[in-house]
Amino acid sequence: MDMGLKGRKAIVCASSRGLGKGCAAALADEGVDLVINGRNPDATNATADELRARGVEVTVVLGDVSDPATQDALLAACPEPDILVNNNAGPKLRDFRELDREAILAGVTQNMVTPIELIQKVLDGMAERKFGRIVNITSMSVYSPIAGLDLSSGARAGLTSFLASISRSAIDRNVTINAILPGKFDTDRIRAGLEFGAKKSGSSIEAERERQEHAIPAGRFGTPEEFGRTCAFLCSAHAGYITGQNIKLDGGLFASAF
Structure with a gap:
């Protein structure tokens, strides 16, 4: 399927x-x-070459995206x-205590x-140009709590609620805002979680990985590549x-009919 994105800018x-690289690669494949x-010059420049x-x-724009100077550079x-x-x-x-x-x-x-700051800076321009796609990578922990990620879960849930009405404010001008909620993906983040879980349970990292994968109906962790393809479609x-949707991408881990 032609996503209709060739020549767009992202x-x-x-x-x-990780997941950000997966999204960038999928968009690149569509001609974007x-x-x-990124914060690491070697890793970011290597990804740019790929x-x-x-x-x-x-x-390439190096720096912490939470830094206003980095946002201005972007x-x-x-x-x-x-x-x-x-x-x-x-x-x-970490424990919330x-x-x-x-x-x-x-x-x-x-x-x-x-x-939110970045959306403030781009939304009106997208609306004037009659095309815009905003995708927020949040987490399945917005729906299903993960011990030790309470702060991350709370902040991302706050973002989700904050954008609920905003995401509906510009769709009439062909601007959408959606979120992808990753479950367990094979990234540095999940590997840190495996270490945390293994330490907590007194088992090995390999045993913890097997336990977590066994709990997923798909029987495996997701890949950044398949995550990126979902992002590319939402941008298409x-x-x-x-718009205003939270797309759960978790191999069926979150058990719910709705």
Whole structure:
């Protein structure tokens, strides 16, 4: 299927690795020119080279996307984005008793405030140009709690509620805002979770991985590549009637009829 995206421009935050990289790669395959972002120069530049090999223009903006200066640099590199993929690292796994006010505010800034700030900066321009796709990478923990990720879950749930009406405010001008809620994907984040779970249960990382995969109806962790293809569809010309939705991508792990 032709996604109707060739020649479009996208900002993909936190895209040097993992799910963000998967989204950037899928968009590159559709002919989208990219501004990618990461904090590690070596990893981010290596990803940029991989993406350029797919035949698109790629600009690198280094820095923490929660830093206003980094956000300004992203918009300077791509003043009129057609697509914004909001992604950011979440707070580390820890017992909620270990969180002080500074840590809580930092987590909310990472996973709620930052995407809102970027949406504020791009939404009206997208509406004027009559095309815009905003995809927020949140988490299945918005629906189903994960021990140790309470701060991440709360901040992402706040983002979801905050955007509920905003996502319906510009669809008449062909601008959509949706979220993808990843379950367990084979990324650095899940590997940190495996270490946390193994330590908590007194088992090995391999045993913890097997236990977690066995609990997923699909019998495996997801891949960044398949996550990216879902993102590309939500960004496509064919998804203009989808907005305000939270797409669960979890191999059937969350058991619910609705």
